[in-house]
Amino acid sequence: MTDPTPDPSMMSAAAIAAAFREGRLGARTVVAATLERIGRVDPAVNAFTDVLAERALARAHTLDAARARGEPLGPLAGVPFAAKNLVDIAGLPTRAGAKINRERAPAERDGAVVRRMEAAGAILVGALNMGEYAYDFTGENIHDGPTRNPHDLGHMAGGSSGGSGAAVGAGLVPIALGSDTNGSIRVPAAFCGCFGLKPTYGRLTRAGSFPFVGSLDHLGPLARSVADLALAYDAMQGLDPDDPVAAEGPPEPVLPRLEDGIEGYRIAVAGGYFARGGDPEAFEAVERVARGLGCTRRVEIAEAARARAAAYLITAAEGAALHLDRLRTRAADFDPAVRDRLIAGAMIPAPWIDRAQRFRRWYRTAFLDLFGEVDAILAPTAPCRAPKGGQTHFVLDGVTLPVRANVGVFTQPISFIGLPVVAVPVRVDAGLPLGVQVIAAPWREEVALRIARRLERDGIVDATPAVL
Incomplete structure (x- = not known):
């Protein structure tokens, strides 16, 4: 009697790739199971805006045939993935969550990160829901409907990469691609209980994606395991002449050394600004991670509140400049x-933006000085668990605040200067997941990924998909 075929929707990307290489799973079997689960589960979650069944099955057939011929297979061969719908997908208009964009001509080719994932053997199965033009922390799109939290469908998935977080958190795909300008990978990762990587600004190419704020935008993966995060990250690295801010120099693969020890790493918890203005559970999640790492050190990040305000101004102004013609006519x-926020951004006085940019340079220097003392910093990802669907306000530290504008209170001061972050999912009780940021110095993604892997190995963080 043969062992029953495992359910690919419950397998990690690394496990799927290994099973495919060893002949225990066929790519068409994996894709068929993935499409079946999407068809059964996604109507409730609403993570996908486009399911590319024909393309995915054709790609799977090609991979199965290549394996049968004994051809070399990429590290992600047979692994299904999906991409936020601001990344170009050949044959589809790049909607970026917007009604206006679906009138665009279909993309002639895939965006660079999709091409690199497929070059490593992965199989694109669809495009994912997102907040309009990525200016969102809720995951609630008025054109395509809200993406719902797979751990409780009555709650938000977060944004703007809400479809990406929910697709991974619901077990629809093991890897999803998202974007992060002010927290849009990290917040959905926290709310949906999965891992997310916002790399160093410029590390991964953005060519073939619809922009939001050019000086703050990042692309990156979300996944159910740290190894899967590293697999996707490694696949997408490399200089791209089509991306004006892509990092120079050769790729630096992380996966081969992911299990290296973290002994000797100097890890600290961010205090001050990052230890107030949130629910107690958000800070308990940080303390749980710190205890698991034996971390007792605290550091103060100077002027973090001002950094968040400056990021807010730059976001509003650059976003408005991008959309001025559409605002005038549509x-x-x-x-x-x-x-309304874009219109407000268009009216910000130029001297304010100049001051924000000058402060940005000062803040980067001051923050980077900390990395002479520590190798990684821990901070909350979001100030609370996922709010309820449709919720417009919440209470933090006794103050009633708008949800959409304040979910990124702890993520904005970090992406403001392009630092690499791994968002890790934490359960402090039976409630919805919480998130913790593992922040490293520029170009030191491997530090944050190794710390995240140690936390995962020790059972301190967990990305088990929701049962739906």
């Missing part, structure tokens, strides 16, 4: 919550 076709 204002009624925007999500009103996005439109």
